Amino acid sequence: LEPDGGGAPSLAGLCLRTWPCVWTARAALRRHRTQAVLGLGGFTCLPAVLAARSLGIPIGLLEINAVSGRATRRLAGFARAVFHAFPDSLPDGASEGHVCSGPPLAPSFHASPLDRDDARAAAAAELGFDPARPLLVVLGGSQGARALNHFVQAELAVLVGRGAQVLHQVGPGRMGEAAAPHERYRAVEFVAPVERALRAATLVLCRGGASTVAELGALRVPSLIVPYPHHADRHQQRNARALGHGALVVDERELGPVVAHELARLLGDDGREQRTAMARALRGRVPHDAASRILAELERWCAPAHAGIATVAAR
DSSP: OOOTTOSOOOHHHHHHHHHHHHHHHHHHHHHTTOOOEEEOSSGGGHHHHHHHHHHTOOEEEEEOSSSOOHHHHHHGGGOSEEEESSGGGSOTTOOTTEEEOOOOOOGGGGOOOSOHHHHHHHHHHHTTSOTTSOEEEEEOOTTOOHHHHHHHHHHHHHHHHTTOEEEEEOOTTOGGGSOOOBTTEEEESOOSSHHHHHHHOSEEEEOOOHHHHHHHHHHTOOEEEOOOTTOTTOHHHHHHHTTGGGEEEOOGGGOSHHHHHHHHHHHSGGGHHHHHHHHHHTTTTSOTTHHHHHHHHHHHHHHHHHHHHHHHHHO
């Protein structure tokens, strides 16, 4: 479906490219004997959803953002259920078939240690940071974020000058946007595994992507979120606000010395009480059973198909 240069196709390009892809998807669904399809949104799920519909295969959609995307809105009529990560994306007067399931995450994100301070210190030590010092983790999404990178470049001295350490994900091919070397600063293109970094973090500075927001909520990590400002629906803003008082939301245009000094305060002893309150506010924001609830529903749809296969086999 993607044009040669990558990215989303134009509407005309999508119309031209979709139908050949539908036939390819039909063949794949038949070959794999698919019994249910879960679409994750975006233009790439269109052929699979249309192919599944033509074959009578039940369809589910997952809306991971706090604002329903175009694909979810347009394809909801084909779906047996639409699973919503956040209640804000539910349509007004949500009808049967729209379910607020919560965002599905790996089980490890829901494992809560008995002593969170000891767990944070252990994770920081595993990453090679001093567990006795606060750690700021900066995440600009999988591709990095130029605005966050430039902010860290300009304000690193304020952060480390107050005793903090910084783990900075700059994004692939963006090491040139890293700050100047410092013994308490580490720049990497990509943080993996991100779970360990989040568990090690005293505070996180990040964009408002749905996965990041869900992971922060599940691990109850206080954060300062700078939503990407150029999406038409401003869904990162809504994603961030789904964390309530567990996150501070800052406009990208405000990044500068004032925000740097506020981060330094939050990371230090003066910010301990506020960090504790923010972590407490995240309790229950992200349900622990979202993945299992979605899976159980998909398996329920598959049960009649299994019964049909068993009947044919018995004959």
